[in-house]
Amino acid sequence: MLEKITHLNDLFDIYSQLLTTKQKRIFELYYHEDLSLGEIAEEEEISRQAVYDTLKRVANLLEHYEEVLQIQRQKKENYELVRKIELALEKKDFNQIQQLLEILKENMR
Known part of the structure; x- marks a missing residue:
């Protein structure tokens, strides 16, 4: 799990400028500030499911960007x-x- 988090953070460092402001914010709150889905949902005034879906979408986008651009x-x-x-x-x-x-x-x- 730690390896996956490190990998995603590396991809985020490279490709974060390709994400929306909201996607970046939710990713940072979860992976950098270690907030829970519930805490992020409360802070962003969205559902826990929306937070979860955004995190999954961001992870998929980061992997896609790397697959195409291969910078990492x-x-x-x-x-x-x-x-x-x-x-x-x-x-x-x-x-x-x-x-x-x-x-x-x-x-x-």
Whole structure:
């Protein structure tokens, strides 16, 4: 469950600007401020079911945005490439560094 929450928060950091103000607010209240569905419903003057539906819709939207745009995947790949470059630097493996840099450059296009 914690892994799913972390994943959704990562996606939210990347794609939150694509959400409506209300979707962002409900997501933040639930995942960042740790309010319950009932507390959010009371604060936003909507039903618990509406809060639940909004959270499900936001999660689905975030997953859809990642499926289409793949920013998080690309970010993870680039971090992994940088880690491999650092290891190759320690070994002074300049051929591997060059190969990894070419892959990194290609990813950035």
